[in-house]
Structure formats: structure tokens, C-alpha cells
Amino acid sequence: MKKLLTGNEAIARGAYEAGCVVAAAYPGTPSTEILENIAGYQEIYAEWSPNEKVALEVASGAAIGGARALAAMKHVGLNVAADPLFTMAYEGVNGGLVIVTADDPGTHSSQNEQDNRYYAPHAKVALLEPSDSQECKDFVKAAFALSEEYDLPVIIRVTTRVCHSKSLVELGERAEIGVKPYSKNVQKYAMTPAHAKVRHVIVEEKLGDLQAAAEQSPFNRVEWGGRTKGIITSGISYQYAQEVFGEEASYLKLGLTYPLPEQLIREFAAAVEEVFIIEENDPYLENSIKALGVECKGKALLPVCGELNPGIIRQAFFPEMIKAENGESIEKAEKPEGNSQAELSIPGRPPVLCAGCPHRGLFYALSKLKDVVVSGDIGCYTLGLTPPLGVTDTVICMGASISAGIGLEKAFQQGGVPRKVFSCIGDSTFFHSGITGLVDAVYNKSKICVVIMDNRITAMTGHQVNPGTGRTLQGEETTALDLEQLVRAVGIKTENIRIVDPYHLAETEKAVREAEAAQEPFVIITRRPCALLKDVQRARAGISCMIAPEKCKKCKACLKIGCPAIAVKEGQVLIDQTACNGCGLCQQVCKFGAIAKVGE
Amino acid sequence: MQEEKQKKMPELNMGKKNKTKLENKALLLVGVGGQGTILASKVLSEGLVKQGYDVKMSEIHGMAQRGGSVTTQIKFGKKIYAPIVGAGEADVIVAFEKLEAARYLFQLKKMGTLIVNDHEIYPLPVLLGQQQYPDNVLSVLEKQVGKRIGQLKVLQANTIAVELGNVKAQNIVLLGTVIKALGLEDLDWAEVLKEFLPLKLHELNIKALEAGLRL
Ligand SMILES: Cc1ncc(C[n+]2csc(CCOP(=O)(O)OP(=O)(O)O)c2C)c(N)n1
Numbered sequence: 001m002k003k004l005l006t007g008n009e010a011i012a013r014g015a016y017e018a019g020c021v022v023a024a025a026y027p028g029t030p031s032t033e034i035l036e037n038i039a040g041y042q043e044i045y046a047e048w049s050p051n052e053k054v055a056l057e058v059a060s061g062a063a064i065g066g067a068r069a070l071a072a073m074k075h076v077g078l079n080v081a082a083d084p085l086f087t088m089a090y091e092g093v094n095g096g097l098v099i100v101t102a103d104d105p106g107t108h109s110s111q112n113e114q115d116n117r118y119y120a121p122h123a124k125v126a127l128l129e130p131s132d133s134q135e136c137k138d139f140v141k142a143a144f145a146l147s148e149e150y151d152l153p154v155i156i157r158v159t160t161r162v163c164h165s166k167s168l169v170e171l172g173e174r175a176e177i178g179v180k181p182y183s184k185n186v187q188k189y190a191m192t193p194a195h196a197k198v199r200h201v202i203v204e205e206k207l208g209d210l211q212a213a214a215e216q217s218p219f220n221r222v223e224w225g226g227r228t229k230g231i232i233t234s235g236i237s238y239q240y241a242q243e244v245f246g247e248e249a250s251y252l253k254l255g256l257t258y259p260l261p262e263q264l265i266r267e268f269a270a271a272v273e274e275v276f277i278i279e280e281n282d283p284y285l286e287n288s289i290k291a292l293g294v295e296c297k298g299k300a301l302l303p304v305c306g307e308l309n310p311g312i313i314r315q316a317f318f319p320e321m322i323k324a325e326n327g328e329s330i331e332k333a334e335k336p337e338g339n340s341q342a343e344l345s346i347p348g349r350p351p352v353l354c355a356g357c358p359h360r361g362l363f364y365a366l367s368k369l370k371d372v373v374v375s376g377d378i379g380c381y382t383l384g385l386t387p388p389l390g391v392t393d394t395v396i397c398m399g400a401s402i403s404a405g406i407g408l409e410k411a412f413q414q415g416g417v418p419r420k421v422f423s424c425i426g427d428s429t430f431f432h433s434g435i436t437g438l439v440d441a442v443y444n445k446s447k448i449c450v451v452i453m454d455n456r457i458t459a460m461t462g463h464q465v466n467p468g469t470g471r472t473l474q475g476e477e478t479t480a481l482d483l484e485q486l487v488r489a490v491g492i493k494t495e496n497i498r499i500v501d502p503y504h505l506a507e508t509e510k511a512v513r514e515a516e517a518a519q520e521p522f523v524i525i526t527r528r529p530c531a532l533l534k535d536v537q538r539a540r541a542g543i544s545c546m547i548a549p550e551k552c553k554k555c556k557a558c559l560k561i562g563c564p565a566i567a568v569k570e571g572q573v574l575i576d577q578t579a580c581n582g583c584g585l586c587q588q589v590c591k592f593g594a595i596a597k598v599g600e
Numbered sequence: 601m602q603e604e605k606q607k608k609m610p611e612l613n614m615g616k617k618n619k620t621k622l623e624n625k626a627l628l629l630v631g632v633g634g635q636g637t638i639l640a641s642k643v644l645s646e647g648l649v650k651q652g653y654d655v656k657m658s659e660i661h662g663m664a665q666r667g668g669s670v671t672t673q674i675k676f677g678k679k680i681y682a683p684i685v686g687a688g689e690a691d692v693i694v695a696f697e698k699l700e701a702a703r704y705l706f707q708l709k710k711m712g713t714l715i716v717n718d719h720e721i722y723p724l725p726v727l728l729g730q731q732q733y734p735d736n737v738l739s740v741l742e743k744q745v746g747k748r749i750g751q752l753k754v755l756q757a758n759t760i761a762v763e764l765g766n767v768k769a770q771n772i773v774l775l776g777t778v779i780k781a782l783g784l785e786d787l788d789w790a791e792v793l794k795e796f797l798p799l800k801l802h803e804l805n806i807k808a809l810e811a812g813l814r815l
Contacts, residue, residue: 004649004657108660132656132683165658165683166645242681311686344702344740347731349632349723351668388728559728564667567727 005169007162010133011100012037013169014140015070018096019177020044022062024055026432027461028074029109030163031102035072036464039473043174048464048473051398051432052077056084056099063088063097063153064189066180068144072100075116076397080433082119085153087191089124090199092151092206094180096144099125100156102163105280106307111378111397113305115282117157120258124203126154126210127258128219129235133167139255142219150210152203157257159280161236161307211259219255222268226250230272232265232285232296236308241278243310244317260288269294276301280308353383355565356531356540356581358455361502362424362524363389364561364585365509369516372420373412375405377434379426379460380530381453388562392424399433401425406437406446420516421448428458428466431481435490441521442491449515449522452483453502455530463533487523502526505588531581542599543582545575551594558586558595624677626685627778630704631696632721633670636771639796640694641672643775647792648676651784656683667724669700694778696757696771697721698737705741711750713781714741717757717774753777753815760811769808776812785813 005013011034015023023046025035039046049055052073062069073081078101088097101119104110120127126146130139136158143154187195214220229249233241238253252268254260269275269289277286277298286298301316302308314321353360363384366374376382376392377400385392396404405423412419425434430452441448458464465471470480487497496518498511508526515522529536547558552573558566565579566586575586575595587595631637638659645657653676660671673685685707693708694715695701701716708714718738725731734740738754745752755777761770772793779789790806797805 002649004645004655160660161658161683164660165656167656167680167683168649168654236682239681239683309684309686310682311689344734344737345731346699346703347723347725347733349667349669349699349703350725352724354667386724556729562724562728564724564727567722568729 001171002168003171004166005133005137006033006164006166007130007133007136007158008033008102008164009037010136010169011072011140011156011158012041013171014137015068015098016041016044017137017172017174018068018141018144019175020068020070020098020144021095021177021179022059022067022069023047023072024049024058024069025072026050026052026055026077027458027464028052028077028102029461030104030158030160031072031074031077031100032461032464033163034100034102035473038070046473048466050467052081053083056081056088059097059099060084060088060091060153063093063095063147064091064182065094066182067095068098068177069095070098070100070140073102074110075101075103075114076110076112077101078116078119079114080398082123085119085125086123088153089203090191090196091189092199092202093147093153094182095177096147097153098140098143098147098156099153100140100158103157103159103281105159108160108307111395113281115280115284116155117257117284118282120155120157124207125152125258126150126256128154128156128255129257130156130158130162130255131235131238131253132162133165133169135255136162137169139219146210150206152206152210157235159236207259211262214256214259214261215263217256217261220261220264221253221255222264223251223253227271228273230268230275231278232268232275232289233278234285235280237278237280240308240310240313244313254285257285260285262292265289265292265294269296278302278308278313281305350386351383352386352562352564353380353389354531355563355576355579356583358502358526358528358531358583359384359453360389360561360563360583361505361508361585362451362453362512362526363391364589365505365512366391366422366424367560368509369420369512371418372422372516373408375401375408375421375423375448377401377423377425377429379429379453379458380455381424381426382460384424386562388560398429399425399437401429402434402437402448402450403440405448405450406441406444409446409448422451422512422515423448424451424453426459427452427454427456427468427483428464430483431467435486438487438492438521438523439490446521447519449512449518449524451524451526452487454483454525454527456527457530457533459530459532463530483525487525492521492523496520496522497525498523499525499527502528503583503585505585531583537581540581543597544577544580544599545582545584545587545595545597546577547573547575548594548596551592553592553594555591557589557591561585561589624675624680625691625782626673626675626689626709627692627694627782628685628690628704628707629672629674629694629696629778630700631670632700633667635670635696635721636768637670637672637696640771640775640778641674643772643789643793643796644778645674645676646795647779647784647787647789648674650792651787653677654680656680658683669703671704692778692781694774696774699723699733701741702734702737705744705748708748710748713751713753714749715753715755715774715777715781716741717770718754719756719758719770751781753781755815757812761808764807764811765804769804772805772808773812773815776809777815778812780813780815789813
């Protein structure tokens with residue numbers, strides 16, 4: 001039976017069919033749906049781990065224990081999980097170990113555009129790159145077998161377009177592999193310096209064997225067409241190349257991209273007039289192929305930055321044809337904004353904090369303080385950066401709000417600058433990698449204020465449960481982490497902890513002012529579930545705010561909270577009743593009592 | 601089974617160029633987070649599979665829920681490679697919101713079909729009063745008819761859906777319009793639609809679909 005599946009659904013299906021029994025991940029676009037789909041297969045134990053390092057270690061332990069195990073993450077997640085990755089290459093596996101990294105060329109929803117293919121040669125593990133959903137499923141199955149055969153972890157590298165595109169997939173049956181017996185083997189599974197010396201040699205040997213096998217691998221195939229252009233490509237770039245060149249060119253389509261099939265590449269290059277490398281982002285294939293002494297062109301024609309598409313390839317190879325076909329009037333795909341041909345100035349549509357978002361109250365309160373620096377983090381609350389709130393100063397990576405906040409504060413202190421630092425972090429991000437930063441703040445006597453924005457869920461990536469929620473990925477009830485207790489346990493004094501409802505502005509403002517004055521590490525927990533949670537929506541249905549036009553002085557103070565439910569239409573300030581959930585923040589900032597709450 | 605279905609593929613009338621890609625069509629559904637573009641795309645893609653086409657659908661929904669633009673791209677034909685639609689490549693664009701029609705017009709193939717829902721959702725710069733929501737979107741688009749745009753179809757999907765009982769069904773009204781624009785009415789789309797919705801929503805949405813197909 002053929003089904004239309006996204007790449008992520010197909011990866012989950014592949015894990016199921018391969019007999020995978022343990023899967024772990026931390027959410028992150030574009031990888032999130034892999035575990036969400038795996039969780040639907042009762043045969044597989046699936047968990048949201050607090051971060052990617054934990055996820056990969058859970059999967060690694062399971063693989064040592066004899067289970068086929070998978071860990072999935074977005075590209076930056078593999079940075080967090082890099083430590084176990086590098087050493088698992090030395091330890092090898094018992095049950096197969098597959099790591100999915102979902103890269104995001106074009107930074108559709110990420111803080112960078114890193115090309116994770118480099119991790120494979122760096123960590124010395126195998127690398128597979130599927131180019132559509134069918135391959136996603138097939139490659140995951142093959143990866144488990146490969147991992148066991150060569151005793152190595154295998155990375156599957158996908159990209160946003162592979163993860164989030166649907167194409168047809170032939171479904172198969174699950175192979176019940178079971179869990180292999182485990183026997184103690186400290187030389188292999190306990191990586192001391194003495195063992196590592198020996199294992200490093202073994203890893204190099206295994207990679208040599210795998211490299212020889214890559215020459216015959218069914219995942220590396222030649223498709224002969226015209227011989228003037230020979231294209232070497234992998235992943236989604238293969239689809240783009242096919243679309244542009246069709247049968248005009250010949251293709252060496254690489255599925256196994258580490259180790260590379262060197263002989264096959266040389267033979268292919270010798271059989272065509274000119275070799276082109278078509279790949280997105282970094283010249284990973286190009287540099288390796290040039291190192292073989294094979295002459296080829298890649299990044300001389302195609303960009304390193306941004307997402308690739310057939311249009312860019314066409315532009316690079318056939319610029320005259322493009323002009324002739326479309327005339328001058330069509331702008332490049334890269335800049336939809338300010339479409340001049342339509343004689344319009346088109347306002348952009350930047351993302352905003354939702355109407356009723358509990359993060360808004362805190363940011364509004366912070367916007368009233370002078371001389372504060374806000375060290376931000378990653379989540380919905382990154383939008384505290386955008387106007388009209390615009391309070392956030394810095395964003396690096398998950399967890400950095402606290403630790404970079406400590407650094408900021410130390411720098412200001414050393415420089416004699418009296419500026420207070422607030423570190424704003426979401427609940428999921430705090431569990432991910434904020435706790436160690438808080439330990440540092442206490443240990444090294446930092447005077448920062450950490451605000452944990454506890455909306456009870458991982459909202460940004462689509463409402464995944466987390467250790468504070470009280471429920472697991474597969475729907476079981478579990479202990480909910482107690483934030484106050486944790487904060488107290490690391491050494492924050494009780495008098496330096498405030499728990500506030502961010503819908504309550506006076507309370508939030510008071511806490512923020514007290515924090516500003518504090519000379520010791522301080523924690524504010526803003527607690528209020530995400531407004532988009534089904535339960536919350538149900539409970540607040542019918543509640544909304546309304547502006548009494550006769551009382552409204554049109555001072556527009558309510559617009560300063562940046563709520564998408566409030567707008568000026570024909571000179572009147574209006575609240576869109578269907579969008580508003582009655583959080584009441586606008587009511588609290590209105591000096592004229594013109595806003596009332598209805599439906600409560 | 602697959603072979604048999606392929607024969608029933610309706611003839612698609614394409615431009616003169618690109619003979620090799622004669623059977624392939626590309627469409628774009630654009631809107632704002634929460635408008636149901638993704639559901640409409642899923643139903644459409646599933647129906648196209650049932651008609652025996654090779655189908656690829658791609659969506660970008662990063663921060664969509666937070667008021668951003670949402671686009672889904674669907675390509676279908678005999679054999680599809682790239683899942684994405686480039687500049688000047690869409691045979692049909694369906695804009696669930698007026699401003700989005702203008703924003704993505706550059707992706708319409710010369711003389712392609714543009715379907716526009718005459719509905720406004722203010723982006724943040726407009727809400728804040730920093731920028732104006734242009735009042736001439738439709739007239740500018742109309743001026744392009746016969747130059748860039750082959751056929752322009754403007755409808756009030758929201759009003760129609762409200763009359764049918766719930767504004768949320770506007771996406772299915774628009775779905776009906778696209779099906780008609782692509783000449784794909786042969787399939788029992790109501791059956792496909794039902795696969796994606798709970799029973800209690802069937803009646804409303806089938807009515808919405810029919811309304812769209814009539815326009
Ligand atoms: C290392 C890493 N993993 C995953 C992500 C993706 N990601 C960004 S924010 C976020 C979660 C945010 O949740 P939370 O901190 O609870 O804030 P909320 O969105 O709920 O406000 C995730 C998973 C990332 N950017 N970096």
C-alpha cells in the first residue's frame with residue numbers, strides 16, 4: 001500500500017518496520033514530528049528527553065543493551081549531543097543505533113544554518129542522506145542493519161524540505177528483531193584512555209571496511225543521461241537537479257555520503273565531460289571530491305548561504321533561458337517582500353506573541369525598567385525581542401540566557417557599569433540546559449535575576465509535554481518537576497524567589513522591581529499556562545475585553561503591549577473579540593478605565 | 601492498479617513551453633496561520649493521489665501559529681522531483697488572504713490562475729499603526745489580468761462560510777474553488793474530505809465544498 005507521508009512520518013515508519021524498540025528526542029523544528037509519530041507505535045518505547053544529549057545517551061544505552069534505538073534532533077541539537085556521539089563511535093553498538101539530524105537550510109525556524117554532514121567524518125560514523133519520504137523509510141531501515149553490521153552509529157541527515165514534504169511511500173511490515181543479549185565487555189563499552197587507544201584503531205579499520213562497501217552500496221547509484229554534464233549530488237538537491245537538468249545530464253546520486261565511494265566517484269567523473277556538484281549550504285561533497293583529485297565545480301556556481309531551489313540552479317546554469325522564459329518582470333524567489341510589480345507596498349507579517357500569551361505581561365513589566373539588560377533565550381518568548389515590547393538584548397542558544405547573563409553581569413561589574421541583568425528562559429528551555437546556569441549563578445554569586453517563564457509546556461515547537469507538565473510523550477501520568485523546590489535546592493534563598501501570575505500586571509511589576517534592587521541571585525517564576533492549550537482555550541472561551549468608545553481617549557497605551565487582537569480601524573481602537581481571550585493586560589494598562597472584561 | 605488509474609488522468613492544458621513537463625502542475629496555497637491552509641492542502645493532495653498522480657506537497661509552518669505567513673506547495677503529474685514551487689512556476693495560486701495574494705504573485709506562472717479570498721488579516725505593523733494595509737490590492741491585481749495573470753477569481757469565502765454556519769469552513773470553500781479551477785471535479789471529494797474531519801463537521805464542510813465548486 002502506498003501512502004502520502006512527510007519525511008518525518010516516513011522516518012518514524014522506518015523505525016517501526018526496522019524493529020526499533022527505543023526512541024528518544026528533544027523537540028526542535030524540523031525534527032519534532034519524528035518522535036510524535038514514533039510515539040504512536042505501541043511496540044516502541046518513546047520519550048521526550050530533557051535535551052538532546054540525554055536523548056542520545058538514552059538511545060546509546062539502549063543500543064548497548066541490545067535494542068535497536070533511535071535518537072532524533074534538529075541540527076543544533078546535535079551540538080548538544082556531540083559529546084556522546086563522538087565516543088559512541090569508539091564504543092560501537094550491540095543493537096543498531098541511528099541518529100537523525102534535521103538540518104534547516106534557509107533558517108526557516110532556527111538560529112543558524114549549520115551543515116551537519118561534517119559531523120560524520122568528524123565523529124567517525126556513517127552518514128546517509130535521503131532525498132524523499134520513500135528513501136527516509138528505506139534509509140532508516142538500512143541504517144539499523146548497517147549500524148549492526150559495521151558496529152558503528154549511523155547518522156541520517158535530513159533537511160526541512162525532506163522532513164516537511166509529503167511524497168508517496170510503500171508501507172511494509174514490522175520485523176520483530178527483539179532485543180539482543182547483552183554481555184559485559186568493558187574494553188568496548190567503558191571508554192577509559194587505555195580502551196580508547198585500542199578502539200580508535202578499530203574505528204579506523206571499520207571505516208575502511210565501510211568505505212570499500214560504499215563502492216557497491218545500493219544507496220549510491222549512477223543514472224546515465226547526457227554525458228556533457230555529470231552531476232554529483234545528495235539529499236533534496238538531487239530532486240532539484242533532476243528537475244532542472246532531466247535527462248540532459250548524468251547523475252551520481254549519493255545516499256551514503258560518509259564514507260564516500262571514492263572509486264565510483266572517479267569512474268563517474270571519467271565518463272562525463274564536466275563534473276558539477278549540486279549541494280545545499282557547505283561544499284561538503286565538493287571538498288571531499290576535490291581532495292580525491294577530481295576536477296569539479298560546485299560553490300563557484302551555487303550559493304553557500306540559504307536554501308537551494310531549482311530556480312537558483314537554473315539561474316546559475318542557464319541565466320539566458322530564465323530571462324527569455326519569464327520576461328523581466330518576475331522577481332527572484334528570495335524576496336517576496338516589497339513586490340514592486342504589484343505596485344503595492346506590502347507590509348511584512350512578522351510572527352507575534354499570540355493574543356493572551358502569558359509571556360506578554362512579563363515583557364511589558366520589564367519594558368518599564370531603565371538600565372536593564374535582558375539576556376534572552378529560545379522559545380516563543382524570543383519574541384520579547386520584537387517591537388513594541390523590544391526588551392530582549394541577546395539570544396545565543398538554548399540555556400544561554402542564564403549563563404550569558406552571568407557573563408554580562410560580570411563584564412558590567414568589571415567595567416564599573418551599574419546595569420541589572422535579567423535572564424528570561426522558558427520552562428522547557430530551563431529543563432533543557434538552564435539548570436546548570438542557575439547553579440553557576442548561585443555558586444559564583446551572580447546578582448542576576450532569572451525569570452522562568454513557566455507556561456507548563458514546550459509551546460514554540462507545537463505543545464510538547466516536558467518534565468514540568470506531569471505527563472509523558474506516550475500519555476502516561478508522571479511526577480511533575482517542582483520548579484520552586486528545584487530553585488531552592490540549588491541555593492536561591494526563599495526571600496529571593498517570587499512566583500507571579502503574568503496576567504496580573506501589578507504583581508508582576510512588583511516582583512520585577514524587587515528583583516532589580518536585589519544584591520543576590522534572584523528568581524521570578526511567571527506561571528500561567530499557554531493560551532493556545534486546548535484546556536485553556538475551552539476554559540476561556542467567551543471571555544474577552546471590550547473598549548467602550550465613549551471612554552477611550554485614543555492615547556494608544558494599549559497598543560504598546562503588542563497584542564494582535566487590538567487594532568486601530570478608521571481612527572477607533574478596537575479589540576477583535578474572537579482573537580481576544582480576556583487576559584486583561586490591556587485593561588490594566590488603560591488609564592481611563594475604557595476597557596472592560598466580558599463573559600467571565 | 602496504479603497503472604490503470606494513471607490512464608484516467610485528465611488532460612492538463614499547459615503552456616506551450618517545457619514539453620518534457622507537460623503533465624506536471626504546481627499550485628500554491630498561501631495564507632496566515634490559523635486559516636486552515638494546511639488542511640485544505642492535505643485533502644487536495646490525498647485526492648490527487650487517489651486520481652493516480654505522483655504528488656509532492658511541501659509546507660513551511662515554522663512560526664505560523666504566531667501570525668506569520670503560511671505557504672503550502674503542491675505539485676502533481678506523472679513524476680515529480682522537487683517538492684517546491686519556484687518564482688513564476690505556479691499554475692494556480694490560492695490566497696486565503698488578500699495581502700498574501702500580492703506577496704506571492706511573483707510565484708505565479710505567466711497567465712496563471714489567481715484565486716483570492718477577499719479577506720483582510722492585519723499584520724502587526726498595521727495593527728500598531730506603523731504601516732497601512734493597502735486599500736488597492738484588488739485593483740492592482742485586476743490591472744495585471746491579461747498581463748501577468750490569466751484568470752483572476754475573487755470570492756468571499758469567509759462570508760460564504762459564515763452563512764453556512766461557521767467561518768472556519770472558509771478553507772474548504774476555497775478548496776472547492778481550486779478543485780474546479782484545476783478541472784478535477786470528477787473525484788468524489790466529499791469522501792476524501794471526510795477522512796480528515798470528525799463526523800460532526802462533515803455536513804458543514806461538505807456544504808462548504810459544494811459552495812466552492814459552484815463558484
Ligand atoms: C539545542 C536546541 N534544541 C531544540 C531547539 C528548538 N527549540 C527552540 S525553543 C524550544 C522550546 C521552547 O520551549 P519553552 O522554553 O518552554 O518556551 P515556550 O516556547 O513554551 O515559550 C525548542 C524545543 C533549539 N533551538 N535548540
